[in-house]
Amino acid sequence: MLLASAGVTSPGIRDALVGMLGKPVEEADALCIPTAAYAMSGPQRAWDFVAGAEPRCPMTELGWRSVGLLELTALPSLGDDEWVSWVRAADVLLVGGGDALYLAHWMRESGMVELLPSLADTVWLGMSAGSMVLTPRIGSDFVPSWRPPTGGDETLGLVDFAIFPHLDNPDLPENTTADAERWAAGIGGPAYAIDDRCAISVVDGAVEVVGDGAWRRFPG
Structure with a gap:
């Protein structure tokens, strides 16, 4: 897992990605998942992610050998024999930002969350909500x-720490270091605050912050 705040924004993040892939980006096949955008940012932001039109948040535009679109809300209407093979054939899942709770809901409803443990060789590259959904x-x-039917703020719990993204982003005045400290005090467990030039690498249980930006770890 490579859990970024704003995509592959620094050489250190790209190096970590290539290390996880075990081959150059140009030789890897990707599926992009824009689902989180619909409940927060809307269809234009979803399109920008899919089309590689977010230069400050590079994901689909990194030079992949191929990029396909995987919309989680469509999967329940397809048989598993259709979409599971697509996912297994991908080297990397590019998971965009937006509403992490909406994304978690559709991860469950689509069956994707049950599939993930079997994808031992597939990289999860998340951006913002696409990273937070695994916490x-x-x-x-x-x-x-938007609230899930069950309420609350629980996501998938595939890692044991929470993530506060976009730390001290000037366009997000509510994401200051002081805001992160207050957030972490109420999160009830270990957490990281990362800025837009950082990502959290998780490989075989080992957690490391990569990139050249600012970050904080809160032990919880």
Whole structure:
């Protein structure tokens, strides 16, 4: 797992990605998942992610050998024999930002969350909500208007730490270091705050912050 705040924004993040892939980006096949955008940012932002039109958040535009689109909300209407083979054939899943709770909901509803443990050779490259969705919970600061049927702020819990993205981003005045400290105090477990030039690498249980940006670890 490579859990970024804003995509592959620094050489250190790209080096970590290539190390996980075991081959150059140009030889790897990707599937992009824009689902999180619909409940928060809307269709234009989803299109920008798919089309590689977000130069500040590079994901689909990294030079992959191929890029396909995997929309989680469509998967329940398809048989597993259709879409599971597509996922297994991919080297990397590019998971965009938006609403982490909406993304978690559709990860469950689509069956993707059950498939993930079997994808031993597939890289999960998340951006913002696409990274936060793998954590135990996101905290009330990041709960937008959409709520899952069960309520709460719980996400998938595939890693044991929470993530506060976009640390000290000047376009997000509510994401200051002081805000991160307050958020971490209420999260109830270990957490990281990372800026847009950082990502968290998780390989065989080993956790490392990569990139050249600023970050904080909160032990919980």
